[in-house]
Every structure is written in C-alpha cells, then in structure tokens.
Amino acid sequence: MSVIKMQVMQQPGSLERVLRVIRHRGFNLLDLTVNGSLDNQIFSLMVMVSGERPLSFLTKQLKKLVDVNDLSVNEQAVNSQAFNAGNNPLNKLDSHYANSA
Amino acid sequence: MIPLDSNSYLTGAEYLVKALANKGVKKIFGYPGGAIMPVYDALVDSELDHILCRHEQAASLAADGYARVSGEIGVCLATSGPGATNLITGLANAYMDSVPVLAITGQVATSLIGTDAFQEIDIFGMTLPVVKHSFLVQSAESLPEILTKAIAIAQSGRPGPVLVDIPKDIQVTEFNLISSLHSTELGDVNESKNKTENDAVKVHSIDQYAALMTQVQSLLELSAKPLFYLGGGIGIAKCESLLRQLLHQTSIPAITTLKGIGCYGEYSLGLGMLGMHGHQAANLAVQNCDLLIVIGARFDDRATGNLERFAPNAKVIHFDIDDAEVDKRRFADVSIVGNLTDTLKAFSELFMLNNVNHRQESSERPDWGKWKEWCRQQKKDFQWQYNPPGNGIYAPRLLKYLTETKDEQRVIACDVGQHQMWVAQHCQFSAVNRHLSSGGLGTMGYGLPAAIGAQFAEPDSCVINVCGDGSFAMNLQELITLVRYRLPVKILLIDNQSLGMVRQWQHLFFKDRFSEIDLSDNPDFVQVAQAFGLSSMRITHKHEEQAGIDWLFSEKGPCLLQVCIDNEQNVWPLVPPGADNSEMMVQSDG
Numbered sequence: 001m002s003v004i005k006m007q008v009m010q011q012p013g014s015l016e017r018v019l020r021v022i023r024h025r026g027f028n029l030l031d032l033t034v035n036g037s038l039d040n041q042i043f044s045l046m047v048m049v050s051g052e053r054p055l056s057f058l059t060k061q062l063k064k065l066v067d068v069n070d071l072s073v074n075e076q077a078v079n080s081q082a083f084n085a086g087n088n089p090l091n092k093l094d095s096h097y098a099n100s101a
Numbered sequence: 102m103i104p105l106d107s108n109s110y111l112t113g114a115e116y117l118v119k120a121l122a123n124k125g126v127k128k129i130f131g132y133p134g135g136a137i138m139p140v141y142d143a144l145v146d147s148e149l150d151h152i153l154c155r156h157e158q159a160a161s162l163a164a165d166g167y168a169r170v171s172g173e174i175g176v177c178l179a180t181s182g183p184g185a186t187n188l189i190t191g192l193a194n195a196y197m198d199s200v201p202v203l204a205i206t207g208q209v210a211t212s213l214i215g216t217d218a219f220q221e222i223d224i225f226g227m228t229l230p231v232v233k234h235s236f237l238v239q240s241a242e243s244l245p246e247i248l249t250k251a252i253a254i255a256q257s258g259r260p261g262p263v264l265v266d267i268p269k270d271i272q273v274t275e276f277n278l279i280s281s282l283h284s285t286e287l288g289d290v291n292e293s294k295n296k297t298e299n300d301a302v303k304v305h306s307i308d309q310y311a312a313l314m315t316q317v318q319s320l321l322e323l324s325a326k327p328l329f330y331l332g333g334g335i336g337i338a339k340c341e342s343l344l345r346q347l348l349h350q351t352s353i354p355a356i357t358t359l360k361g362i363g364c365y366g367e368y369s370l371g372l373g374m375l376g377m378h379g380h381q382a383a384n385l386a387v388q389n390c391d392l393l394i395v396i397g398a399r400f401d402d403r404a405t406g407n408l409e410r411f412a413p414n415a416k417v418i419h420f421d422i423d424d425a426e427v428d429k430r431r432f433a434d435v436s437i438v439g440n441l442t443d444t445l446k447a448f449s450e451l452f453m454l455n456n457v458n459h460r461q462e463s464s465e466r467p468d469w470g471k472w473k474e475w476c477r478q479q480k481k482d483f484q485w486q487y488n489p490p491g492n493g494i495y496a497p498r499l500l501k502y503l504t505e506t507k508d509e510q511r512v513i514a515c516d517v518g519q520h521q522m523w524v525a526q527h528c529q530f531s532a533v534n535r536h537l538s539s540g541g542l543g544t545m546g547y548g549l550p551a552a553i554g555a556q557f558a559e560p561d562s563c564v565i566n567v568c569g570d571g572s573f574a575m576n577l578q579e580l581i582t583l584v585r586y587r588l589p590v591k592i593l594l595i596d597n598q599s600l601g602m603v604r605q606w607q608h609l610f611f612k613d614r615f616s617e618i619d620l621s622d623n624p625d626f627v628q629v630a631q632a633f634g635l636s637s638m639r640i641t642h643k644h645e646e647q648a649g650i651d652w653l654f655s656e657k658g659p660c661l662l663q664v665c666i667d668n669e670q671n672v673w674p675l676v677p678p679g680a681d682n683s684e685m686m687v688q689s690d691g
Contacts, residue, residue, distance in 0.1 A: 012237045013225060020229055060425035066234040066254060 001030060002055050005046040006062065006071040010036070014067040018045060021065065025058050027051035042069075113241040114139035114272040117205070118147040120248050126176050126203075128152060128167060128557050130160040134180025135220055137207030139272035152557060152586065155578040157184050159550035161191020162576070164202045166554025170512055170534050172339060174201045174255055175554060181207045182220030185266075186227065190544060192262045193231040197541025198360065199337055201260035203251055204228075210270040211239070225266050233261030241274040242281045259423045260337060314451050316435045320416050321455070324392035325467035327353045330375070333360025333540065334397015334421060336533025338441035341366075344396070347449045350456075353469070354476040356383040358398050360540045363530030370473060372480055376404040377676045378522040382479035384674075384682040387412050389475075395419045397441055400430040401541070410681035420444050485527065492643050493667045496520065496595050500527040502650045503565070503593065510562040511535060512555045516548035516572030519601040522672045524567050546575030549592070553579060556588045563591070563654070570596040570620055580633035583659040591653050592635070592661040594626060597668040605671045609686075610678070630661035637661040 008014050015034065022029050031048040049058065055073060063071050111119070117140055121129070130152045133141045144151050154160040157179040164175030175195075179188050185206040195202040208214065209221040225237045234254045236247045247265060255263040321327065335344050341364050348355060354370040356379075357363075365371045373380030375387050384406075387393070393415040398404070405411040408430060419426075419433035420441060427436040437444045487498040500523050504511070513528055514537035515521040521538055530536045537555060539547040552566035573594050583590050604618040630637035636656055640649040640663070653662045674685035 012239075013229060013235065016226065017229060024230065054428075057429065060427075060429075064423070064425055 001048055001050045003046060003048050003074040004055075004059060004062065004071060005044065005074075007042050007069045008045050009067040009069070010041050010043055011067050014065075015045070017065050017067065018047070018062060021061050022047065022049055022058065025051075025061055026053055027058050109278060110275040111278050112139065112143070112273050112275050113238075113244055113267065114143040116241070116244055116276075116278065117248070117267070117272075118143045118149055120245065121176065122148050124248070124252055126174065129176045129178050130154055130163040130167070130554065131178030132157050132160055132180070132184060134182075134184045134207065136181035136209055136269045137178065137184070137205075137272075138180075139269065140178065140205070140207065140267075150557075151178070152553070153582070154550065154553070155581050156576065157187030158190050158546070159553070159576050159579045159582070161188040161202065161204060162194060162544070162547050162550035163554035163557075163579075163582075164204075165191055165195045165198075165200050165547075166514060166537055166551030167558045168195070168200050168202055168554070169198075169537055169551070170555040171558035172534065173558075174203055174252055176203045176205070178205045179207070180220065181209055181224070182222045184220075185224035186222060188224075189228060189231060190542075191550075192228055192264065194539055194542045194544045194547060195262040196231045196233065198333065198539065199260050200262070201255040202262040203255055204232075204262060204264045206264065206266045207272070208237070208266045208268040211268045212270070214268065225264065228264050231262065232264050233259075235264040236266065238265060238267045238271050241271050241276040244271070244276075245278070245281050259334075310437075310447070313435055313437050314447060317418055317437070317448065318451055318455055320392055320418060320435060321452075322466050324416070325469070326390045326472040327351075327392040327394060327469065328386055328390035328415075329353055329355035330358075330387070330393050330395040330398055331355055331361040331364050332358045332396065332398025333533065334441055335361060335364045338397065338422070340442045340445055341532055343442060343445050343449065347445055347452070350449060350452055352473065353394070354386055354473060356380075356386060358401065358404050358540075359525055359538060361398065361533065362525055362536050362538075363533045366531060370476060372476060374525050375682065376401075377406065378526065378672050378674065379404075379676075379682070380526065381483035381674055381685055381687065382476065384676070384685060385479050385483075386476055387415075388681065388683040390415050390472075393417050395421075395433070396445065397421060399423075399426045402430075405430070405682070406676045406684075407679055407681040413681075420448070491667075494640065494643055494646055494664055496523050496664070496666050496670060497527045499595075499646045499650065499664060500524055500567070502647055503567075504529040506654075507531075508563055509535075510559065512537065512552070512559065512562055512564045514538075514548045514551040514555055514564065514566050516566075516568040516575075517543045517545045517602075518569045518572060519597070519605065519670070519672050520567055520569045520572075520595040522602075523595075526672075528567075545572040548572060549576050549579045549583075549590075552590045552592075553582055553586075553588060556590050557586075564589075565591045565593055565653075567593045567595065569601060570594060570598060570623055570626070571600045573626070574623070577629070580630065580635060580659075584634040588659055589657060590659050591656065592630070592659075593653065594661060594663045595666060596623070596626065596663050597666050597670065598623060599668045601668065601670070602672070604668065605675075608671070609675070626661065626663050630663075635659045635661050637663065639663040639665065641665045 027049040033046045036043045128150045160177045164177040168175030209218040251263045251265050356372050356375045372383040375383040391414050416434045419436045424438045509531045515524045537551045548566045548568045552564050556564040598621040600618040607615050627637045627639050674687045
C-alpha cells in the first residue's frame with residue numbers, strides 16, 4: 001500500500017483523469033481524500049493505492065497529467081481503517097491539508 | 102474579417118477561426134452538423150482552408166497524417182454526438198503514436214448538457230483515455246486561454262491529441278477580446294505550455310546530467326557489442342540529422358522500430374526493423390548485443406517479442422522525453438530524460454571527447470570491429486529474397502519496385518495488416534515522416550485519410566496509399582474527398598481477397614480454422630474507383646509488376662492500382678507469440 005498526494009487544478013474532469021489512470025495502470029484504489037482550497041483553483045488529493053507493479057509505474061503517469069502538480073509519495077504501509085476512522089494518517093503528512101479542509 | 106488587435110467584440114465561433122489562423126493553422130479537416138454550425142458559419146469568412154471529409158473518423162485521421170508530414174499541429178472539427186464519437190478512433194491513433202492533433206467538437210448548449218439532449222454525448226468523458234488533455238469550454242471569455250493552452254499542450258514535450266469541446270451557446274456568445282486576451286497573456290498559459298517539457302527536464306539537474314553522461318561513457322567503455330535501437334521519437338523531435346551525425350561518429354550498428362523507419366537513411370550499419378515481422382539481422386543483433394542504446398522508443402510488445410528473453414545480455418541506455426517510458430517494460434541501466442535534440446547533442450559531444458581521450462590514452466575499450474563485421478555479415482546473409490516460384494505477383498517485390506526510384510519527398514501511408522509489414526520491410530524511406538503507419542493503435546482505414554492529410558501538407562509530393570482490400574473498404578468513402586480536392590494520391594491496393602494477417606494467424610496458430618476472413622465477394626475495385634472518378638487498373642501477373650508501378654507514377658490525378666495476389670502469401674519472418682526475437686519462423690510460401 002502506498003499513499004500518493006498531489007495538488008490538482010480544479011478543472012472539469014481532473015479528478016476523473018487521476019482515477020482513470022489509477023484504474024487503467026492496474027492499481028487498486030483503497031482510499032481517497034479530496035480537500036478543496038479557498039480559492040477553488042486547486043485541490044489537494046491523497047490516494048491510497050495498492051498494486052503489483054512498481055509504484056513509479058503509476059506515479060510517472062500521474063505526473064504527466066496536465067492538471068496534476070507537486071506529486072509526492074509515502075510508501076509506508078498505512079492502516080486503512082485508521083484512514084477511514086478520522087484518525088487519518090495522511091493528514092499528518094502535511095498539516096496544510098487538514099487546515100484547508 | 103475582424104482583426105484581432107481591435108477592441109472589438111467577437112462571437113466564440115468567430116474568435117475560434119480567427120485565432121486558429123493567427124496561430125498558424127492553415128487546414129482544418131472536418132464535417133459540419135447541428136452543434137458546430139456557428140463555427141461553420143464563421144468559416145465562410147475565414148482564411149482557413151476547411152477540408153470536408155466524408156466521415157469524421159477520416160477527418161481525425163487526415164489531421165494525424167497532416168501533422169506527421171508537416172510537423173505542425175493537425176486540426177479536426179466535428180459536431181456533437183455521433184460527429185464527436187466518430188473522431189475517437191483518430192484521436193486514439195494520434196495518442197498512441199504521439200501526434201499533435203487538435204480536435205474541436207461542438208456540444209449542445211450549456212443549459213442542455215446533462216439532459217440527454219439531441220446529439221448530446223459526453224465526449225469530454227469518452228475521450229479521457231485517448232487525449233493528452235481536454236477542455237470543456239464554460240465561457241466564451243475563456244476561449245483564448247484554452248485555445249492557446251490546447252495548441253501548446255498538443256505540441257510540447259511528448260506530443261498528443263487535445264480535445265476542445267465547445268457548447269453551442271458559447272460559440273454564439275459575444276465577448277470582449279482585448280480584456281480576455283490580456284488575462285490570457287498574463288495568465289498561466291506559459292506555465293501550462295511547458296509543463297511536460299519542464300517536467301522532463303527537471304528529472305535531471307545539471308550535476309545529475311553530467312553524472313549520467315559519465316555512466317553512459319562507462320557503459321560504452323565496457324561494451325563490445327553496442328547497438329542503437331531507434332524509435333519514432335527521433336522523427337517527432339526532428340533530430341534525424343543529429344542522429345545521423347551521431348551514427349557517423351560512433352559507427353555503431355543500428356536497428357529501428359516500425360515508427361523509426363527512415364531515421365538513419367542509407368546508413369551501412371543499419372540492419373532494418375526489429376520485432377514480430379522484423380528483419381532477421383535486426384532481431385539477431387538485438388538478441389546478441391551487450392549494450393542497447395535506445396533512442397525515442399518504448400519497447401513495444403510487437404518489437405520485443407517475449408520481453409523476459411529480449412536482448413538478454415544487454416545493458417540499456419534509454420533516451421526519451423517521457424520519463425514514464427523509462428523502466429516501463431525494460432529496466433534501463435542509465436536513463437536520460439529530456440528533449441532528444443538536447444540529450445543526443447550531449448551524447449555526441451561526450452562521444453567525441455571520449456574518442457579523443459582514447460586516442461591519447463590508448464584506452465582498453467573493447468574493439469567494436471568484430472561486432473560490426475558480424476552485423477554486416479548478418480545483413481548480408483539474411484538479405485530479402487524476391488524470387489519465389491510461380492507467375493503470380495509477389496507483393497514484397499512489387500513494393501521494392503515502388504521505392505527503387507529515389508524521391509526524397511515521396512510519402513507512403515499504409516493501412517494495417519500484411520501490406521503494412523511488407524511496406525515496412527521492403528520500401529525505402531529517406532526520413533521518418535515519409536512513412537505513415539498506424540503503429541500503436543493499428544487502425545485499419547488509416548491509410549487513405551492519412552494520405553489525404555499528407556497531400557494537403559505537401560501538395561507537390563508524391564503521396565501513395567498502400568492498402569489491403571480489408572483496410573481499403575474501411576474508409577473507402579474518402580475517394581470522394583480525393584476527387585473533390587483533385588488530390589493526386591496514388592492508391593496501391595494489394596488485394597488478396599481476404600483479411601490476410603488474420604488469415605495468416607488462423608493458418609499458423611488456429612489450425613487452419615478460417616473464420617470470417619474471406620473477402621472474395623468484394624466488389625470490382627477497379628470499377629468502384631472509376632465510379633468515384635479515379636483512373637484505375639488491375640494487374641494480376643508477375644510480368645505486369647513493373648508496368649503497374651510505372652502506370653501508377655505516370656498518372657497525374659488520383660488513381661488506383663489493384664494488385665491481385667494469392668491469398669496464401671504470408672509475411673515472413675514472424676516471431677510467434679511467446680517466442681523471443683531469435684526464434685523467427687522463416688518459412689517460404691513457395
């Protein structure tokens with residue numbers, strides 16, 4: 001399991017593009033958090049994924065999306081129950097996301 | 102025509118056609134319909150040349166062919182709903198082969214989107230997997246920014262198709278151009294424009310870049326059997342002359358992919374195409390090399406055969422603009438990500454410097470002489486043979502004749518199937534953009550529209566569509582386009598009255614259980630061509646081969662040469678599924 005976070009331009013279809021790439025490149029989406037920003041131009045997106053292929057196979061494709069910026073990865077295994085229960089370890093990655101939620 | 106520099110109001114449609122012309126677009130391939138009518142109205146007063154194809158798929162494929170030959174963006178235009186869905190194959194084709202295409206579609210009015218209106222389809226959603234990027238225009242004021250971004254994205258970095266979907270109400274909305282342009286120019290257009298390119302370049306800092314080149318140097322020092330593996334990226338990056346200079350400097354043997362054909366011209370150590378129907382010398386060289394220097398190629402499965410046994414003894418140096426291609430199918434010992442023009446220049450400089458050092462320090466680099474001699478010998482041993490028994494026409498020989506006369510400008514656009522592989526094997530090309538072939542998607546019906554696009558890009562060039570009888574029927578309606586615009590496209594129809602490649606596979610791998618490959622009830626294509634207004638003739642015997650080719654070249658207008666061949670002619674060699682590239686079937690058809 002890996003966590004990928006990225007800044008995504010708030011455009012029609014930008015979330016669809018990210019999700020499509022995850023599906024098409026053979027990864028399972030385990031969890032997803034979307035936090036919009038105040039100006040509604042960029043949202044932060046965190047996805048927890050698993051897959052048999054190397055994670056770079058996915059992240060390199062995500063980086064190519066025109067709407068995706070600042071992609072970073074936390075490959076540490078994450079407890080998905082904690083993710084869902086509000087004790088979201090992803091938020092610890094960057095307090096900005098929690099504040100802007 | 103309203104000039105763009107006045108403080109005037111334009112409708113979205115008026116702006117669109119004016120802006121496209123201002124951005125250097127000359128030709129648009131399209132088909133009108135309800136939701137794109139304001140744009141077609143604006144075209145009446147525009148300096149843009151609109152080319153009416155007879156099917157939107159052909160319009161998008163023609164835009165692809167235009168872009169490949171001209172090196173400029175290809176533009177296609179269609180209405181909403183079925184017009185837009187018909188574009189999709191062409192967009193997928195451009196996506197798979199990294200061709201800069203801009204598709205503009207009409208959409209139902211904004212208020213109707215989501216109501217299942219007449220000819221409403223979510224083309225934005227439907228095309229997400231086959232575009233580099235896409236836009237749903239939400240206001241007329243945003244058009245200048247979107248159009249600038251769309252064109253830039255399609256052409257920058259690794260090129261690809263971009264879709265701009267414009268609701269009908271936005272096409273008729275008037276907006277103040279100056280205020281809109283002002284915000285565009287100061288906005289983030291430039292940032293968007295260069296995203297792909299910058300991302301690629303950012304992969305390496307200057308220090309890393311130097312370190313990478315040192316690693317390249319080390320691998321070269323250790324290699325006794327280096328081989329260049331040259332792909333379509335070379336043509337896209339327009340760095341053929343740089344590549345040829347590099348080949349001249351290094352004198353390293355080279356093979357190409359289907360899309361790399363033509364990149365090295367008449368290089369004596371060029372061994373031809375690798376892969377499923379590649380040249381034996383090329384496949385054997387790959388399997389025997391110890392260093393593969395990959396330039397603008399992506400280890401496509403049709404090129405590699407069994408990936409695990411592909412080039413089993415080779416280290417890999419991979420040059421590409423797209424970081425996502427590095428390590429995707431084959432691990433690269435060293436990867437240099439960036440525009441090939443820059444990275445190959447660096448490589449060339451490194452090699453020159455290195456070579457000088459060698460002479461000075463009498464380095465212990467392995468001698469490449471034996472390897473080069475081995476490659477030359479393979480090339481000689483496995484020369485194509487053109488004399489099978491019988492009096493029928495032998496398609497490979499006919500195609501050899503087709504390009505025996507030197508013509509730097511000649512373009513051949515093929516369809517998909519046996520004839521496509523025969524063209525790749527037996528025709529000679531002076532540059533990558535002289536050979537139009539649907540490599541990634543394998544789109545039957547590509548050839549004729551692509552030839553139309555090519556002929557518009559280069560009106561004075563000799564453009565030939567080599568097709569099979571299956572592919573020809575897929576966009577046959579475009580014969581009308583040929584005649585309408587008096588395009589002197591030459592169609593070489595290699596007719597075996599069957600879906601030859603499928604037939605070949607059913608013969609070899611499905612125990613001769615032939616299923617739906619018989620096309621012997623095709624119409625008389627000579628008469629069909631004449632009915633559309635082309636001149637046409639048919640050849641059936643070996644002794645007519647040269648005369649048929651001569652006739653084709655002597656015709657001034659659009660023409661069709663039907664070449665009847667035996668349907669048991671197969672494409673050889675063939676790397677069967679699951680085999681590695683050294684396990685080629687080379688059976689002769691006798």
